Amino acid sequence: MRDKLFDEYVEILKEKKIKLTDVRLTILKCIATRKHFTINELIAEIEKETKSSVNVMSVYNNIDMLLDLHLLFSNTINGKQIIYEAITPQLIHVKCHECEMFEHIDSSSLSQDLLSQFKKIGESINFELDHFKLEMHGLCNNCRKKLSTIANK
Ligand SMILES: [Zn+2]
Numbered sequence: 570m571r572d573k574l575f576d577e578y579v580e581i582l583k584e585k586k587i588k589l590t591d592v593r594l595t596i597l598k599c600i601a602t603r604k605h606f607t608i609n610e611l612i613a614e615i616e617k618e619t620k621s622s623v624n625v626m627s628v629y630n631n632i633d634m635l636l637d638l639h640l641l642f643s644n645t646i647n648g649k650q651i652i653y654e655a656i657t658p659q660l661i662h663v664k665c666h667e668c669e670m671f672e673h674i675d676s677s678s679l680s681q682d683l684l685s686q687f688k689k690i691g692e693s694i695n696f697e698l699d700h701f702k703l704e705m706h707g708l709c710n711n712c713r714k715k716l717s718t719i720a721n722k
């Protein structure tokens with residue numbers, strides 16, 4: 570499934586007549602195979618793959634290009650760290666207030682339900698919905714346990 574994604578990305582770049590450099594191919598592989606990644610993780614991956622040091626500016630430029638092509642989403646965690654991931658039509662994240670937890674909810678039925686709801690909202694304001702991204706904020710199980718032990722002391 571994920572390999573298919575990689576092939577799709579390659580096709581999109583070819584169509585746009587964008588040269589498929591080693592760096593670009595590695596970035597596409599990262600997007601296709603990893604759930605979340607940071608720019609530093611990406612740079613490490615490119616250096617491992619190409620066995621040479623990489624121009625950080627060019628990585629940023631490539632990221633910008635992929636954001637423009639709508640192949641990539643960027644998420645900001647805690648207003649600081651940016652993590653990237655493949656664009657999907659319906660994306661639901663769960664984020665914990667206390668720890669680093671930032672995960673996906675993979676429920677296609679929930680996504681479909683929400684999609685039709687959001688489409689209706691869109692229609693009511695004359696807006697055609699393409700995709701949505703949702704972030705749920707709260708406390709994860711571990712942090713809830715930790716906080717309740719502190720409270721009970
Ligand atoms: Zn937590």
Ligand SMILES: [Zn+2]
Nearest residue numbers: 605654662673
């Ligand atoms: Zn995600």
